[in-house]
Amino acid sequence: MIRLVFIALLLVGCQADDDEVLQGGNLILGASHGGDGSAWGLADCNACHALAVIHPEAADIRPLVRERGYGTCTGCHGGNGTGQPRRCVICHNATDLPEAPLLAGRHPHGFTAGKAAPLRDEQCLICHLASDMDGRFEPERDLTPFPDAAGYNTRYRRIADFCLRCHNRDHQQPGFELAGDGFSDPLIAVEDAWRFVDKHGLSAGSGERTYAGLRTGYRYRSVVECTDCHAMHGTENGKLIIDDSRKGVSRLEGAMREKPYRVVTTDGDYSRLCVLCHQMQILLDAGGEDTGNGLSGVHERGSDCRACHTHGEAVQAGL
Ligand code: HEC
Ligand code: HEC
Ligand code: HEC
Ligand code: HEC
Ligand code: HEC
Ligand code: HEC
Numbered sequence: 434m435i436r437l438v439f440i441a442l443l444l445v446g447c448q449a450d451d452d453e454v455l456q457g458g459n460l461i462l463g464a465s466h467g468g469d470g471s472a473w474g475l476a477d478c479n480a481c482h483a484l485a486v487i488h489p490e491a492a493d494i495r496p497l498v499r500e501r502g503y504g505t506c507t508g509c510h511g512g513n514g515t516g517q518p519r520r521c522v523i524c525h526n527a528t529d530l531p532e533a534p535l536l537a538g539r540h541p542h543g544f545t546a547g548k549a550a551p552l553r554d555e556q557c558l559i560c561h562l563a564s565d566m567d568g569r570f571e572p573e574r575d576l577t578p579f580p581d582a583a584g585y586n587t588r589y590r591r592i593a594d595f596c597l598r599c600h601n602r603d604h605q606q607p608g609f610e611l612a613g614d615g616f617s618d619p620l621i622a623v624e625d626a627w628r629f630v631d632k633h634g635l636s637a638g639s640g641e642r643t644y645a646g647l648r649t650g651y652r653y654r655s656v657v658e659c660t661d662c663h664a665m666h667g668t669e670n671g672k673l674i675i676d677d678s679r680k681g682v683s684r685l686e687g688a689m690r691e692k693p694y695r696v697v698t699t700d701g702d703y704s705r706l707c708v709l710c711h712q713m714q715i716l717l718d719a720g721g722e723d724t725g726n727g728l729s730g731v732h733e734r735g736s737d738c739r740a741c742h743t744h745g746e747a748v749q750a751g752l
């Protein structure tokens with residue numbers, strides 16, 4: 434049996450790891466490729482690996498790799514020491530993998546706030562350096578390891594841990610410096626703001642407030658992921674707020690999430706977002722009124738929520 438030897442190439446501090454086998458989930462080729470390193474640095478995969486015989490055990494990817502050909506290899510297996518570009522959109526596009534991920538919408542997380550342009554391969558790689566593409570999203574494997582405040586690549590327990598490695602005041606990543614528009618701009622303040630319940634950080638809500646009630650899938654005293662509200666891959670809304678329930682609200686009961694429900698945000702009216710998860714039990718104020726996407730259950734609609742609800746708001750202690 435051929436031994437599969439791989440080296441983890443990390444973005445930061447590009448180091449040679451312990452020998453790692455393919456089964457470990459790391460698909461990136463290392464300097465011993467070819468058994469003795471004889472295939473390292475070679476660009477022409479075709480010379481040794483025929484499309485017809487590779488991937489006998491990877492039924493999910495085999496047809497697509499065959500169809501798109503050798504231009505796909507480096508996307509999953511790395512540049513093989515050649516510096517060849519790694520392509521993603523060659524497969525992750527509206528035709529081949531229309532739902533993984535949903536890319537439609539003018540605003541993706543393109544690392545420049547407010548800019549509207551489709552994501553390029555290099556940008557996918559900033560967030561997904563070495564995904565195993567096994568059809569299951571695991572933060573630890575599928576998101577790029579960035580160092581924490583102390584400089585260590587500690588595990589991501591949830592997606593928010595990944596976001597906060599960049600979105601903070603004092604331990605940002607080189608090349609991704611964030612200035613923010615003042616002290617309270619969530620771009621830099623969200624690591625602090627995240628300690629408070631509004632916009633759903635670590636502190637547990639009581640579930641005993643005037644407008645209490647959550648839809649199936651969500652519970653009080655639980656943390657809501659950043660990506661339940663913010664779309665990374667494309668949305669029509671500003672501030673990367675999801676425009677479609679399928680792009681976020683990951684724990685919402687399946688049939689409802691898939692329906693899908695639209696989210697349009699205008700002038701600080703986020704009612705169509707909030708109502709995806711919140712549904713007050715005892716109807717008060719605007720609680721019975723359609724927010725505009727067919728759902729009702731929040732105490733205000735059609736007005737600016739930001740006077741009282743912002744990232745880090747800690748004062749919603751009663752009316
Ligand atoms: C000169 C021949 C040669 C070329 C060119 C070559 N490989 Fe390989 N490759 C091998 C050999 C031999 C092995 C098996 C030995 C090993 O495990 O490293 C291998 C192994 C692999 C493996 C690990 C799985 C396995 O069966 O060991 C992957 C993935 C891989 N090659 C991908 C590529 C890609 C992608 C390219 C093009 C960038 C490429 N190879 C170019 C010879 C080659
Ligand atoms: C979407 C990700 C993906 C792409 C693109 C991809 N591979 Fe793979 N490759 C895998 C996975 C996953 C495995 C491990 C599963 C297995 O052993 O079949 C693998 C294993 C391999 C192996 C070793 C065992 C085997 O299945 O033959 C070789 C050789 C290989 N790939 C070559 C290539 C070449 C050449 C290309 C470009 C034509 C390519 N791969 C494109 C994901 C990919
Ligand atoms: C700013 C970081 C970021 C960028 C840039 C990014 N992603 Fe993601 N991606 C994530 C996060 C976080 C998740 C998990 C949460 C989610 O699904 O939104 C994810 C999930 C995924 C998934 C699995 C979930 C699904 O919808 O099927 C795929 C596939 C994916 N990304 C591919 C891509 C591709 C392809 C690109 C480039 C076109 C890209 N990503 C760009 C952060 C990013
Ligand atoms: C051969 C086409 C192909 C290429 C090229 C490709 N992918 Fe994938 N990718 C897939 C398939 C197929 C899946 C599994 C989708 C599913 O079953 O939901 C996947 C899944 C993913 C996932 C979801 C997590 C997981 O483990 O399934 C991420 C993230 C991802 N790809 C990112 C990328 C990035 C980043 C690139 C470029 C570096 C890339 N992909 C290149 C085919 C490809
Ligand atoms: C590698 C660093 C990095 C990571 C990781 C990262 N971001 Fe960002 N983010 C940025 C940069 C850089 C900007 C652009 C800032 C600017 O232009 O002032 C940005 C902008 C944003 C914006 C504002 C976009 C706009 O158009 O208004 C939001 C919202 C955001 N990020 C959320 C997230 C979330 C949620 C995650 C985790 C899933 C995440 N980011 C992960 C670096 C990062
Ligand atoms: C993805 C689902 C989701 C969305 C979208 C959402 N929420 Fe929540 N919300 C929750 C969950 C879950 C809790 C309970 C959190 C906890 O216990 O820490 C909660 C708690 C709260 C609380 C605290 C309640 C308490 O008992 O202390 C407030 C206030 C709140 N949300 C306001 C909003 C507003 C305003 C919006 C729209 C901008 C919104 N939520 C959007 C899921 C969501």
Ligand code: HEC
Pocket residue numbers: 546593596597600618619620621623627632633657658659660661662663672674701703739744
């Ligand atoms: C319940 C939904 C929700 C969750 C969860 C959430 N956000 Fe937000 N976020 C919003 C809303 C709504 C805004 C817009 C507020 C406004 O208009 O001032 C926003 C604004 C932002 C902004 C400012 C964007 C800009 O361009 O001004 C950033 C950055 C951001 N969030 C990052 C995050 C990060 C990182 C997380 C996870 C730690 C997170 N958010 C979790 C709803 C959410």
Ligand code: HEC
Pocket residue numbers: 640641642643644645646702703704705707711731732733734735736737738739740741742749750751752
């Ligand atoms: C004038 C201030 C104010 C404005 C404006 C406001 N809210 Fe609230 N909201 C509150 C207060 C106060 C609470 C908590 C009530 C309590 O503590 O009993 C609350 C609670 C909530 C909750 C959490 C319900 C729960 O306990 O689970 C949601 C969801 C919510 N508001 C949505 C909205 C939406 C959507 C808008 C904008 C369309 C909005 N709010 C505008 C003051 C406001």
